[in-house]
Amino acid sequence: MKKRYTVRQYFYAGISLIKKIFAQVIGILFYDSKYLKGKEFSSYKYTNGWRWVMENFFIQKVIGYQRHIPYPVSFRMQVMNWENIHFDINDISNFQKGGSYFQAAADAHIYIGSGTYIAGNVGIITANHDLNNLSLPAPGKDVNIGKECWIGMNSMILPGVSLGEHTIVGAGSVVTKSFPEGHCVIAGNPAKLIRKL
Known part of the structure; x- marks a missing residue:
C-alpha cells in the first residue's frame, strides 16, 4: 500500500x-x-x-x-589563525560549540584527527605568555589530537600536547602533557591516566 x-x-x-x-x-x-x-x-x-x-x-x-x-x-566561539588549524571537513561541527577557544599561534598549528568530538567551552592553545615578560608571547608549540578522540566540556589542551587516537579527555581537565599512545581515558588538573581502553 x-x-x-x-x-x-x-x-x-x-x-x-x-x-x-x-x-x-x-x-x-x-x-x-x-x-x-x-x-x-x-x-x-x-x-x-x-x-x-x-x-x-x-x-x-x-x-x-x-x-x-x-x-x-x-x-559564540573564537578561532585564531584559522590557516593553522587542520581538520577533516566532516568534523566542522567542532566549530559550532559555544565558549570554545582555538588559538593557533602564528608559528604553531592545531591538528585535529578525523572523527574527533570537541565539546563546548574547550580551549586548545598553542602559545602562552613569556614567564619573564608577560607582554611577550612564548614560542608556539603544535597541538596534535588523534583520530576519534573526545574532548570533554570545559577542558583545556595546552601547547605542545599530543594525544594519540581514541583518547577520551574528561570534562574540566587541563591537559599539560602528551598521551601519544592513545586508547585511554585521561582526566584531572593536571590530566592523568584514568584507564586504558
Whole structure:
C-alpha cells in the first residue's frame, strides 16, 4: 500500500526545501565551497551544516566577527589563525560549540584527527605568555589530537600536547602533557591516566 501524505507534510517539506536552497545560495556567496561538502551538508535536505550557515553568516560575514574564516564558525566561539588549524571537513561541527577557544599561534598549528568530538567551552592553545615578560608571547608549540578522540566540556589542551587516537579527555581537565599512545581515558588538573581502553 502506497503511503499517503497530508497537506501539512507537503507544506513542511516545501518549507524545508526553500530553507535549504536559500542556505545553499548564502553558502556559495559567503563561504569556500570546499568546506560545504562534508557529512553535515546533504544535497537533498536542510541538514545541520546548512542550518549552521544560516545561523552564523550574518554575524560572521555581514557584521564581520571572524569574517576572514572561510567556513561557518559559531559567533559564540573564537578561532585564531584559522590557516593553522587542520581538520577533516566532516568534523566542522567542532566549530559550532559555544565558549570554545582555538588559538593557533602564528608559528604553531592545531591538528585535529578525523572523527574527533570537541565539546563546548574547550580551549586548545598553542602559545602562552613569556614567564619573564608577560607582554611577550612564548614560542608556539603544535597541538596534535588523534583520530576519534573526545574532548570533554570545559577542558583545556595546552601547547605542545599530543594525544594519540581514541583518547577520551574528561570534562574540566587541563591537559599539560602528551598521551601519544592513545586508547585511554585521561582526566584531572593536571590530566592523568584514568584507564586504558
